[in-house]
Amino acid sequence: MKKLDVVALCGSLRRASLNRQAIRLAQEVAPAHMAIEELDWRAVPVLDADELAHGFPAPVAALRTRVRAADAVLIATPEYNFSIPGGLKNVIDWLSRGEDQPLDGKPVAIVSASPGPLGGARVQYDLRKVLLFVNAMPLVKPEVFIGGAAGKFDAPTGACTDATTRDFVTRQMAAFADWIAGVQRMRGSAAAQSCPSQQASAARATNEQETPWHSPHPTVAPRASRTSTKTARPRSSTPAWARTSRRA
Numbered sequence: 001m002k003k004l005d006v007v008a009l010c011g012s013l014r015r016a017s018l019n020r021q022a023i024r025l026a027q028e029v030a031p032a033h034m035a036i037e038e039l040d041w042r043a044v045p046v047l048d049a050d051e052l053a054h055g056f057p058a059p060v061a062a063l064r065t066r067v068r069a070a071d072a073v074l075i076a077t078p079e080y081n082f083s084i085p086g087g088l089k090n091v092i093d094w095l096s097r098g099e100d101q102p103l104d105g106k107p108v109a110i111v112s113a114s115p116g117p118l119g120g121a122r123v124q125y126d127l128r129k130v131l132l133f134v135n136a137m138p139l140v141k142p143e144v145f146i147g148g149a150a151g152k153f154d155a156p157t158g159a160c161t162d163a164t165t166r167d168f169v170t171r172q173m174a175a176f177a178d179w180i181a182g183v184q185r186m187r188g189s190a191a192a193q194s195c196p197s198q199q200a201s202a203a204r205a206t207n208e209q210e211t212p213w214h215s216p217h218p219t220v221a222p223r224a225s226r227t228s229t230k231t232a233r234p235r236s237s238t239p240a241w242a243r244t245s246r247r248a
C-alpha cells in the first residue's frame with residue numbers, strides 16, 4: 001500500500017518550537033501508512049506583488065511543487081497576537097497565487113501549541129477562514145489545542161511527556177488519514193462523473209466571467225472580462241471543492 005504523503009508546515013521558525021515538537025509527535029503516532037515530512041520555508045521572501053508579476057522566486061516555486069505533490073498538509077502553528085503568525089500567512093499567500101494552486105482541494109489538519117492555557121485556540125479559526133478562501137479541505141474534528149505546552153514536551157529531547165496530548169494527536173492523525181482517503185475518493189468520483197465536454201464549457205464560461213479578485217492568476221484580468229461579470233455564470237456540475245483550479 002502506498003503511504004499517504006503528508007507535508008507539514010510549522011508556523012514558528014524557533015529552533016525549540018513547541019509546534020515543531022507537535023509535528024514530531026504527529027510523525028511518531030501517525031498511522032503506519034502515513035509519512036509526514038516537515039517543509040523548511042525559511043527562505044521564502046515576503047510577498048511583493050510586483051515581484052510576483054515576474055514569477056515565483058525559486059524557494060516559493062520549490063515549496064509550491066512539493067505541496068502540490070503531497071496528499072495532504074499538516075499545519076502546526078503558534079498563535080501570534082490572537083492570530084496567524086506573519087511568516088505562515090505569507091507562505092499561504094504565496095501558495096494562493098498562480099495556476100494550479102497547491103492548496104486547492106487539499107486535505108489539511110491543524111494543531112496549535114502554546115505555553116498559554118488556550119493552546120492557540122484563536123489562531124485555528126483565523127487559519128480556517130484563510131483556508132476557506134484557498135479552497136482547502138480542513139479536517140474538522142478532532143481539534144487539537146495543546147495548552148500549557150511548555151510542560152508537555154521534554155525540553156532537551158522534544159519528546160511528548162503528556163499521555164493526553166499523545167492520545168489526542170494519535171486520534172487526530174487517524175481521523176486525518178480517513179479524511180484524506182475520503183477526500184481522494186470524492187475527488188475521484190466527481191472527476192469521473194464530469195464528462196470532458198461539460199468541463200470544457202464550464203471552464204470557458206468561468207474564464208469569460210472571471211473577476212480580478214477571484215482570479216488565481218497574478219495578472220489582472222483584461223478589461224473585456226471585467227465588463228462581463230454582470231451575466232449569471234452557468235453552474236458547473238463539478239463541486240467547487242473538486243475543481244482543479246479555484247474560480248468558484
Ligand SMILES: Cc1cc2nc3c(=O)[nH]c(=O)nc-3n(C[C@H](O)[C@H](O)[C@H](O)COP(=O)(O)O)c2cc1C
Nearest residue numbers: 012014017018019078079080081082114115116120
Ligand atoms: C509575537 C508573538 C505573539 C504572541 N502572541 C500570543 C498569543 O496571542 N497567544 C498565545 O497563546 N501565545 C502568544 N505568544 C506566545 C507563543 O505562544 C509562544 O512563544 C510559543 O512558544 C510560540 O510557539 P513555538 O514554541 O512553536 O515557537 C506570542 C509570541 C510571540 C513571539
